[in-house]
Amino acid sequence: xxxxxxxxxxxxAYGGVAANTDISLQVRKGTITGLIGPNGSGKTTLFNSxxxxxxxxxxxxxxxxxxxxxxxVQKIARLGLLRTFQQTRIYGQMSGIDNMLISLPHRKxxxxxxxxxxxxxxxxxxxxLLEFVGLYEKRFLxxxxxxxxxxKLLEFAMALMNEPSTLLLDEPxxxxxxxxxxxxxxxxxxxxxxxxxxxxxIEHNMxxxxxxxxxxxxxxxxxxxxxxxxxxxxxxxxxxxxxxGAH
Amino acid sequence: MSKRVxxxxxxxxxxxxxxxxxxxxxxxxxxxxxxxxxxMTWDMTGGQxxxxxxxxxxxxxxxxxxxxxxxIGMVYDVxxxxxxxxxxxxxxxxxxxxxxxxxxxxxxxxxxxxxAVIIGYITFGLRGPYFAIxxxxxxxxxxxxxxxxxxxxxxxxxxxxxxxxxYDVGKDVFYFLFAGTGVVxxxxxxxxxxxxxxxxxxxxxxxxxxxxxxxxHTLQYKLATWAIAAFFVGVAGGISAFQLIHFxxxxxxxxxxxxxxxMVVCVLLGGKGTLWGPVVGAILFHVFKxxxxxxxLGWQWVALGVLIVVTVVYFQGGVVGWLMQKRPEWFGVxxxxxxxxxxxxx
Numbered sequence: 403x404x405x406x407x408x409x410x411x412x413x414x415a416y417g418g419v420a421a422n423t424d425i426s427l428q429v430r431k432g433t434i435t436g437l438i439g440p441n442g443s444g445k446t447t448l449f450n451s452x453x454x455x456x457x458x459x460x461x462x463x464x465x466x467x468x469x470x471x472x473x474x475v476q477k478i479a480r481l482g483l484l485r486t487f488q489q490t491r492i493y494g495q496m497s498g499i500d501n502m503l504i505s506l507p508h509r510k511x512x513x514x515x516x517x518x519x520x521x522x523x524x525x526x527x528x529x530x531l532l533e534f535v536g537l538y539e540k541r542f543l544x545x546x547x548x549x550x551x552x553x554k555l556l557e558f559a560m561a562l563m564n565e566p567s568t569l570l571l572d573e574p575x576x577x578x579x580x581x582x583x584x585x586x587x588x589x590x591x592x593x594x595x596x597x598x599x600x601x602x603x604i605e606h607n608m609x610x611x612x613x614x615x616x617x618x619x620x621x622x623x624x625x626x627x628x629x630x631x632x633x634x635x636x637x638x639x640x641x642x643x644x645x646x647g648a649h
Numbered sequence: 650m651s652k653r654v655x656x657x658x659x660x661x662x663x664x665x666x667x668x669x670x671x672x673x674x675x676x677x678x679x680x681x682x683x684x685x686x687x688x689m690t691w692d693m694t695g696g697q698x699x700x701x702x703x704x705x706x707x708x709x710x711x712x713x714x715x716x717x718x719x720x721i722g723m724v725y726d727v728x729x730x731x732x733x734x735x736x737x738x739x740x741x742x743x744x745x746x747x748x749x750x751x752x753x754x755x756x757x758x759x760x761x762x763x764x765a766v767i768i769g770y771i772t773f774g775l776r777g778p779y780f781a782i783x784x785x786x787x788x789x790x791x792x793x794x795x796x797x798x799x800x801x802x803x804x805x806x807x808x809x810x811x812x813x814x815x816y817d818v819g820k821d822v823f824y825f826l827f828a829g830t831g832v833v834x835x836x837x838x839x840x841x842x843x844x845x846x847x848x849x850x851x852x853x854x855x856x857x858x859x860x861x862x863x864x865x866h867t868l869q870y871k872l873a874t875w876a877i878a879a880f881f882v883g884v885a886g887g888i889s890a891f892q893l894i895h896f897x898x899x900x901x902x903x904x905x906x907x908x909x910x911x912m913v914v915c916v917l918l919g920g921k922g923t924l925w926g927p928v929v930g931a932i933l934f935h936v937f938k939x940x941x942x943x944x945x946l947g948w949q950w951v952a953l954g955v956l957i958v959v960t961v962v963y964f965q966g967g968v969v970g971w972l973m974q975k976r977p978e979w980f981g982v983x984x985x986x987x988x989x990x991x992x993x994x995x
Binding site for chain 1: 681734797843845846848849851852853854856858859860861862863864865866869870873922
């Protein structure tokens with residue numbers, strides 16, 4: 403099976419506003435796939451539909467061949483399909499290391515496991531992942547006291563801790579210091595290559611997404627405008643028009 | 650480490666000798682333990698899990714009734730007993746009394762746990778203030794329902810047999826029942842908050858949507874937490890029923906405006922979301938309450954209101970929260986620079 407995520411003819415409307423209309427796309431296993439589009443074009447709505455945050459109006463969504471459009475958020479997450487949030491979400495009153503430890507994959511746990519404590523192995527894994535995103539020194543600080551960019555990195559590390567097979571990233575570089583962005587691109591690539599995690603990324607930073615993704619989908623006004631390799635997208639007149647506001 | 654052992658030993662010794670050192674205050678000391686129990690259990694959902702329940706008093710009242718019904722039901726017909734109005738004398742032997750006390754209190758805890766799961770299944774869909782109001786509604790409704798239920802005595806309530814031995818020994822028995830339950834609860838909470846379970850309910854408090862998105866079984870954790878809290882409140886209610894001898898539904902069992910609110914104030918005063926906060930808060934609150942009820946009679950509710958306002962406005966972290974800020978090392982809060990081994994975390 404080559405497609406991890408298959409979105410077929412998905413539509414979603416909020417009242418009278420059609421946020422997604424008849425969208426079909428595929429994410430190939432083991433790749434980095436990009437999702438771009440102007441603000442309000444329906445990218446986050448599509449992510450929310452995929453992870454089960456809200457019901458879709460019509461269409462179907464398959465994850466590893468299984469229909470997931472009717473499943474609740476937690477169940478989809480336990481299948482190994484995880485997302486990060488545009489407005490970064492971490493557990494603010496807990497320390498960085500505790501944020502990591504509670505992100506252990508819950509699909510592997512039964513109820514009684516909850517009454518155990520985390521051992522050396524889990525602590526080491528949490529610390530090595532914090533090291534991976536460059537937050538090791540800050541591991542005992544209250545996560546809420548970290549800067550926005552650091553919280554973003556922590557959220558990414560938490561997602562990796564969960565050992566997902568597929569990760570949906572909603573604007574991973576937004577709010578991150580430009581000099582750190584290169585480091586983050588490198589880490590996203592390594593997560594993809596070394597940990598074998600399929601990435602589906604919403605991104606506004608064209609330099610980042612053009613560099614990273616193999617295949618890009620472009621949304622505008624809730625509809626799929628274009629798809630293709632980065633070079634094709636860059637030269638697509640409709641995409642350029644959408645971004646420059648010709649619509 | 651030895652300092653800690655010394656500290657806990659001193660507390661345990663004080664707990665054991667307290668009723669003999671202050672013999673005139675035995676019932677007061679027992680009530681302090683009751684406040685500690687209801688405050689700690691309230692903090693499980695309110696402080697650690699971020700669900701501010703105003704309905705925990707439901708379990709206190711239900712615990713009282715279950716303990717009473719079990720005790721009476723093992724010997725007599727409950728309906729006849731509650732509707733006898735002194736027309737017939739009902740005797741309980743010592744054995745029947747103590748069996749009722751033990752089995753009744755345990756049954757009270759178990760029934761309350763089950764009740765919590767059922768009520769929680771419905772009310773945990775509510776968030777923030779809606780959960781608080783929803784659970785308050787449950788508590789008020791429960792009180793009204795019970796006060797109209799003739800089989801359990803309706804608005805008259807139930808009278809239990811008095812303690813069969815010496816009156817003063819009875820006071821000691823109730824003190825140690827409350828204290829024992831409190832100590833078990835404290836040790837259990839200390840252990841629970843150190844497990845993954847504790848981390849999971851903290852995660853729900855900090856960001857429930859994130860917790861869901863990470864695949865945490867949020868509803869299971871919420872139900873389990875409330876069931877645990879309800880168990881201890883139910884047991885405490887059962888003990889209270891025997892201590893009070895006679896209780897009625899609205900003022901002593903489902904007393905939403907007294908104990909139901911006091912437990913929240915205790916936690917706010919001591920420090921929400923901390924292990925020691927509810928304990929410290931319960932002691933301070935009860936002392937404050939007894940002093941004002943004795944020396945400021947007529948103004949006692951005003952004094953209580955001032956205390957609540959000052960706490961909420963100026964000491965949002967409570968006493969323990971404030972101490973944690975000033976003396977983080979007392980609480981084992983680690984800074985990045987410290988390089989302590991991971992196994993010591995507790």
